Amino acid sequence: MDAEPRASALPNAALAPSDPDRSTILLRLPAPRVSEEPVSPPVSVRFMDTEHLRFVVGEQRRLFPDGFFSRLGPGFLTAHTRTYLTSPHAVGFVAEVDGAPVGYLVGVVDPALHRRHLLRAHGPGLAVRAAAALAVRPALAVNFLRTRLPRYARKLLPGRRAGASASAAPAPPAVHDREAVLAHVAVCEEARSYGIGGQLMERFADFAVVAGCTRVSLVTAAGPAGAGPYYERRGWERRAETHTPDGKHLLVYARPLGAHRPDPI
Template sequence: MASADLPFVVEEHLGHFPHGFFARLGAGFLTSYTRTYLTGPEARAYVVEAAGRPVGFLVGVLDPPAHRRHVLRSHGPRLAARALVSLAVRPRLARHFLRTRLLRYLRGLLPRRAAPGAAPAANPGVTAVLSHVVVTRSARSLGIGETLIGRFVADAAVAGCARVSLVTASGPDGAGPYYERRGWLPRGETRTPEGRLLATYDVPLTSPRSSGPRSSGPGR
């Protein structure tokens, strides 16, 4: 993925995941945020083209804590300014943000330290996160999603990650059964502040390479 691909990526993201919080901040913020995947050494961003036109994309991170540090260090002020402008013209969304996300985001800025005497993690190893994958409707059933996800899983394995994780909508609107048929393991459900129920899946990288459906990732 290159900067020239961002208009396509943002348009498709808004079309497929309009209810994600970052999408609700508008195309300007989403463009700035998606750009962080192009500059972060722990991020991966791919685009597939057909007949000279983009028809699909994937973004994800191989080391989420490291990527978070990169975003804060290299893009933090610009993203914060974009977010403030977006919230200023969307007062209802601003109130929602203050009520549901401000404290969580502030906690995310603090260094994470293990509690004294805490036991080692039961499932060690870095978990790569597949954030979003989309294939345009005109290019579906061509194996493009499988190619994109296979590439990300392969990159995560080369990087030494222990597993790859993703979230999808829970229930009939989600892709859970598709992933389960391909060896991805369900890891529980969470509910967003907006009330959407999301299912988490992961795949150990010692298992055969897995692939996914046409779109995944509800946005933040």
């Protein structure tokens, strides 16, 4: 089972958790220009933990209600989001204000190995949850059979896998050519315009650089519903267009890692 299309909700590396000096980034929200109130409380960006799953899943279902995984319900989405916390090839970060989460990011630093981990360690459990969710959602089940099942079957059929093993397998990508994938990033409405989304993305960029990645990519919805202009202002380049199995139009953005970073927006 592959991950659902990546998305973002922003305005219209491997750094070990045990590293005390880098496991938390502190920044301050500037006071509104028209106000003389003191600077807002500090915001911390730290590694996501299981205690954050309820917030992350709730925000993802609220901000991306049309996503296939969101439509499978909170049980499946929680189980799938947890894979980012157990995989050695993925990571999650959460931004907090006064201990309350206000934003999150999940991403992958080796998509092929993360997919393998997901299938081997969580595949059966996710399949059972998905089947149970589809059983009580007949319209979604029809959509799955029509748009996604053929793709999953092509990837997972034993004969196909055996044939691939028998043939000469291509050499794995060189470390210098590895691409990280930013899967989801979102910031609550009341905490936007303070650069929190940018801080989350730069933290992921740091993680990806140490993991050996030299570039990072993401997708966002085309048109007004997407965040393309936001990414372009931050130095991301539009590389391609794609569509989900349901036909939704997406734009692919990428940026090199280790390059000059734009100022937070």
